[in-house]
Amino acid sequence: MTLFDHYASRLRDAAPVALATVIDGPHVGAKLLVEPDAAPQGTLGHPELDRVVARDALAELEAARSGIRHYGPEGQTTPEDLVDQPTVRVFIESHAPPPQMWIFGAVDFTAALARVAKLLGYRVTVCDAREVFATRRRFPMADEVLVSWPTPVFEHHGHTLGARDAVCILTHDPKFDVPAVQGALATSVGYIGVMGSRSTHARRMERLAEVGVTADHDLDRLMSPIGLDIGARTPEETAVSICAEIIARRTHRRVPSLRDGSGDIHS
Amino acid sequence: MKDLLDDIERWRTAGERIAVARVVDIEGSGPRDPGAAMAVTASGEVAGSVSGGCVEGAVVSEALAILNGERSAGIVTFGYSDDEAFAVGLTCGGTIHLYIEELDW
Numbered sequence: 001m002t003l004f005d006h007y008a009s010r011l012r013d014a015a016p017v018a019l020a021t022v023i024d025g026p027h028v029g030a031k032l033l034v035e036p037d038a039a040p041q042g043t044l045g046h047p048e049l050d051r052v053v054a055r056d057a058l059a060e061l062e063a064a065r066s067g068i069r070h071y072g073p074e075g076q077t078t079p080e081d082l083v084d085q086p087t088v089r090v091f092i093e094s095h096a097p098p099p100q101m102w103i104f105g106a107v108d109f110t111a112a113l114a115r116v117a118k119l120l121g122y123r124v125t126v127c128d129a130r131e132v133f134a135t136r137r138r139f140p141m142a143d144e145v146l147v148s149w150p151t152p153v154f155e156h157h158g159h160t161l162g163a164r165d166a167v168c169i170l171t172h173d174p175k176f177d178v179p180a181v182q183g184a185l186a187t188s189v190g191y192i193g194v195m196g197s198r199s200t201h202a203r204r205m206e207r208l209a210e211v212g213v214t215a216d217h218d219l220d221r222l223m224s225p226i227g228l229d230i231g232a233r234t235p236e237e238t239a240v241s242i243c244a245e246i247i248a249r250r251t252h253r254r255v256p257s258l259r260d261g262s263g264d265i266h267s
Numbered sequence: 268m269k270d271l272l273d274d275i276e277r278w279r280t281a282g283e284r285i286a287v288a289r290v291v292d293i294e295g296s297g298p299r300d301p302g303a304a305m306a307v308t309a310s311g312e313v314a315g316s317v318s319g320g321c322v323e324g325a326v327v328s329e330a331l332a333i334l335n336g337e338r339s340a341g342i343v344t345f346g347y348s349d350d351e352a353f354a355v356g357l358t359c360g361g362t363i364h365l366y367i368e369e370l371d372w
Contacts, residue, residue: 003372004372008272008275011272012269012272021366023291023341023342024341028341066302067291067292067301068291068292091291093268093302094302095269
């Protein structure tokens, strides 16, 4: 099996893998294939360079980032060690597993949001406690449909959520919303959005306060009401406003989120 | 790269020689992010893309030059900001750095 065959099989399995290639300097074309929980394969021409690049490649993989990094021929990284040394430019190509979106509530908006999220490359899970609504037949586009209350889902799988992932709570029902928000806040998920009118939102904030969700650093994480203020009306338009908000939060762009405004959501 | 695998494996099985170009850096605006890839066979078949169609023709020429032994693997730059850059540019005004090599690993 060649290095490429191994790399190709990781890609096909959607398993995390980073490929480091020397693109400039000594040993152009040399490669190191890096994956979590396994020894790197190949070499860039020096064991110390391999060690340092493997370490950096795992970090890049974690962040789902691809780009060029500079080293000395023996893996030097500090500027004073790089004086009078040829520079080795290494391209690290990361293949991270797709980000996750968990959607709570099997409502009208859910199918549209799941479709838009799939378009953007998310692995989509739909969750609702009501067996008649949370069916594969209603959400064929989702990767997974769970019949469950939120708390056990977060208890079992919450640790898999990270900065690139999103939790969207669309239920409008406090007995489902409140535990879903609590569950999401206990994870390091990057985006938490909660749907509802401004009055639903106000009532929900009271319920959350009653169960002890009052800290500013928790409340700051909640995008509620969910979505950007683009006057979205249909489920599809709302899905676009939610996904656009997720992108803007990730890229730190200043855009009008419904959370930060007032007045009617549907004007 | 993932979307090129079917073509690449078919070509490899058929014994075709293949060059791969990958976007490794973008300055200014660029249509594709680092990691975007395109593959070219010695017989001129192409899969994938590295821009919005602006530089693909020139990439094919570079890829064929590598497969013909006329140049070695390395970085190729397209854009306007660099004197060394090729005349072919991106209509969006950005500069794109590609690494092109033969897929012989």
